[in-house]
Amino acid sequence: MTVGKTLPAISLLVASTLLGNGTALAEKKYGPGASDVEIKVGNIIPYSGPMSSFAIMGKTEEAYFAKINAAGGINGRRIKFISYDDGYSPPKSVEQARKLAEGDEVLLLFGALGTPGNVAIQKYLNQRKVPHLFVASGGTRFGDSKAFPWTMGWQPNYQSEGRIYAKSILANQPTGKVAVLWQNDDSGRDWLKGFRDGLGEKVDMIVADRSYEAGDPTIDSQVVSLFNSKADVLVALSGPKASAQAIRKVAELAWKPTFYLVNTSSSIANVLKPAGLENSRNIISTDFLKDPADPAWKDDGGAKAYNAFVAEYLPGTDGTDRNVVYAYSLAQTVVKVLEQCGDDLTRENVMAQAAKLKEFAPDMLLPGIKINTAPDDYFPIQQMQLKTFDGSTWVRTGEVLTGEVGHQR
Numbered sequence: 001m002t003v004g005k006t007l008p009a010i011s012l013l014v015a016s017t018l019l020g021n022g023t024a025l026a027e028k029k030y031g032p033g034a035s036d037v038e039i040k041v042g043n044i045i046p047y048s049g050p051m052s053s054f055a056i057m058g059k060t061e062e063a064y065f066a067k068i069n070a071a072g073g074i075n076g077r078r079i080k081f082i083s084y085d086d087g088y089s090p091p092k093s094v095e096q097a098r099k100l101a102e103g104d105e106v107l108l109l110f111g112a113l114g115t116p117g118n119v120a121i122q123k124y125l126n127q128r129k130v131p132h133l134f135v136a137s138g139g140t141r142f143g144d145s146k147a148f149p150w151t152m153g154w155q156p157n158y159q160s161e162g163r164i165y166a167k168s169i170l171a172n173q174p175t176g177k178v179a180v181l182w183q184n185d186d187s188g189r190d191w192l193k194g195f196r197d198g199l200g201e202k203v204d205m206i207v208a209d210r211s212y213e214a215g216d217p218t219i220d221s222q223v224v225s226l227f228n229s230k231a232d233v234l235v236a237l238s239g240p241k242a243s244a245q246a247i248r249k250v251a252e253l254a255w256k257p258t259f260y261l262v263n264t265s266s267s268i269a270n271v272l273k274p275a276g277l278e279n280s281r282n283i284i285s286t287d288f289l290k291d292p293a294d295p296a297w298k299d300d301g302g303a304k305a306y307n308a309f310v311a312e313y314l315p316g317t318d319g320t321d322r323n324v325v326y327a328y329s330l331a332q333t334v335v336k337v338l339e340q341c342g343d344d345l346t347r348e349n350v351m352a353q354a355a356k357l358k359e360f361a362p363d364m365l366l367p368g369i370k371i372n373t374a375p376d377d378y379f380p381i382q383q384m385q386l387k388t389f390d391g392s393t394w395v396r397t398g399e400v401l402t403g404e405v406g407h408q409r
Contacts, residue, residue: 027343033107034345039073039338040080041065042100044112044121049087050215053240053270054113056317057136058083060327061111063313064335074338077345082106086117088214093117094124101130108133108350110334111154111327115139115187116214118151126150131350133337134330134380138264140190143378145355152354152378154330156288158187158262159194164286164384164401165235165260166198169205173258179231180209181222181246183238191237191262207231212242223249235260240271247275247283259283263384268293269321272389281391286384286401289329290364293320293393302363325364332362333371333380368400 033040045058065079073079082104086092093112100106101124108131112118115137122141125132126148134154135142138161142153169176180195182188188211196203208229210222219242226234227250234257236246243265250259259282265271266285290297297303306328310319317324338345340353357380360371371380383402387394 029344029346029349031107031346031348031350032105035077037077038080039077039345040082040104040106041334042097042104042106042109043081043083044086044093044096044100044109044117045083046088046113046117047085049089050241051088051114051239053267054136054323056321056323057111057113057327057330059317060314060324061331064309064328064331067309067313068335074335075342079338086114088114088117090116090120093120097121097124101125101128107131107345107347108334110134111136111330113137115158115190116185118142119186122148122151129347131347131354133350133354134333136326136330137187138190139186140194141186145376145378150351152351152373152380154333154380155326156286156381156384157194157379158190159197160382160402161262161286161384162191162194162196162237163198164386165284166195166200167401168260168284168386169233169235169258170199170202173233174202176205176233176258177207177229177231178205178233178235179226179229179257180206180235181219181226181238181242182209182211183242184211184213188237195235195237205233212238214239214242216242219245220249224253227253227255231257233258233260236265237262238265240265240267244271244275247272247279251276251279261285263287263322266387266389266394267322268389268393269318270323277391280389283389285387285389285394287322287387287394287396288366288369288381288384289322289325290366291320291322291387291394292325292364294396302361302365305363329362329364333357333360336360366396366400 047055062081065081069078084096086096110133113136118135132151138155138158140157140159182192212219261283263286272280337354355373355375357371357373369383373380383400385396385400386398387396
């Protein structure tokens with residue numbers, strides 16, 4: 001072999017390699033908030049105000065992303081988590097969303113908490129084509145892929161949950177008299193609609209309903225009014241603070257209704273303990289997440305990974321708090337989407353990958369429940385299981401159920 005023949009061959013090989021590398025580099029696509037080294041993720045949480053018990057969610061998500069970064073990030077890129085307080089005030093939610101989208105120029109907003117605030121920012125984010133992902137609310141409107149293609153919910157929607165409670169009541173107390181406490185905002189109205197629709201022709205079982213405002217200092221008068229209705233079933237479609245107050249007042253009145261409580265207010269740490277564990281005995285709720293306090297999960301791989309995370313990244317935090325479990329699972333889901341994005345970190349591809357989740361099971365989802373999405377299906381989780389509080393922990397009962405709102409699988 002002569003040198004004259006070898007050099008051109010080597011040159012051709014080197015040129016081809018460089019061209020190949022150049023093509024690979026050219027295939028990297030970045031939108032606002034993304035680069036070779038960083039992905040900016042925005043978030044809005046009520047760190048103050050009437051729903052400040054949810055502040056732990058933002059802290060949990062920050063800790064989870066710190067864990068991901070410590071392991072090398074996502075495809076070599078660190079997550080920069082930017083989380084702002086809106087005090088559960090829609091005008092403040094709008095202000096913070098604008099700051100994240102236009103000032104910080106995040107790639108996406110993720111896990112913004114609360115129905116009223118997310119309703120306030122939904123149109124704005126869709127107009128700007130900023131991914132509004134995995135909204136921390138069960139508002140049914142957050143799964144409307146046609147009207148709002150840049151917004152996607154995460155948890156089972158409130159109308160589905162309301163229907164599940166109606167199914168349970170119709171099956172177990174078909175002649176019961178029902179009283180309903182509900183929060184006077186989009187979330188409360190969504191739960192109430194699902195519950196009423198679920199009762200169907202037996203909606204007249206509702207003998208009284210009373211609303212309250214999220215910022216009300218007390219809901220004692222509403223509970224007393226519902227007690228006076230002589231109802232034997234109470235359905236509390238209420239936030240954590242109001243729910244704890246309702247549980248205490250019901251006990252104070254020596255009222256013994258069959259008590260249904262929405263899953264967002266089923267935290268033992270933040271609701272049942274403040275209300276009194278004995279006062280909370282026999283309350284019925286729903287869930288789609290594992291309860292770390294349940295001995296059934298002591299040998300579960302997912303629960304072990306969760307507990308190890310809390311011990312290392314959230315020392316001193318009550319890992320049995322349902323809000324911590326929720327935020328951990330939510331963060332795992334957005335990490336999965338960003339992993340699927342690969343080197344195409346544009347806002348368009350973020351939404352495309354969010355709509356391609358198949359049989360994804362974060363560590364703390366209950367068995368039999370998995371996340372699935374599609375371009376025409378923005379309801380990632382659609383199933384729940386009833387549970388009853390026994391005075392110390394929640395005990396799951398019956399089969400996994402669906403409330404039949406959203407696309408069915």
